[in-house]
Amino acid sequence: MAALPGRINRLEQALRQICDEVDRLKLEVRQLEDENARLRQEVAGMYLEEGAEGLHHKPGAKNLWSLYDKGFHVCNLYFGKGREGECIFCYALINRGEQKDGA
Numbered sequence: 001m002a003a004l005p006g007r008i009n010r011l012e013q014a015l016r017q018i019c020d021e022v023d024r025l026k027l028e029v030r031q032l033e034d035e036n037a038r039l040r041q042e043v044a045g046m047y048l049e050e051g052a053e054g055l056h057h058k059p060g061a062k063n064l065w066s067l068y069d070k071g072f073h074v075c076n077l078y079f080g081k082g083r084e085g086e087c088i089f090c091y092a093l094i095n096r097g098e099q100k101d102g103a
């Protein structure tokens with residue numbers, strides 16, 4: 001039984017190390033999320049510019065489709081996020097763009 005305080009100490013130390021590691025990971029996750037958001041914005045900007053300059057009278061429905069086909073949202077709600085399955089918001093937005101293209 002004499003060893004018990006020592007074991008508790010060791011466990012306490014191990015626990016503290018785990019907590020430190022969790023803190024580090026949380027920080028890393030936050031940094032990655034920030035970077036991810038920044039990159040999403042950048043990609044969004046690229047596609048919107050391309051749409052405006054590349055296709056004179058077409059406001060980029062083609063570009064939106066290609067981005068959508070690559071597996072990303074193009075809707076306002078989730079722009080640039082990875083897409084799982086179809087998204088009605090994306091469809092609505094691209095259709096609006098295509099109708100404008102046709103007119």
Ligand SMILES: [Zn+2]
Binds near residue numbers: 073075088
């Ligand atoms: Zn969407």
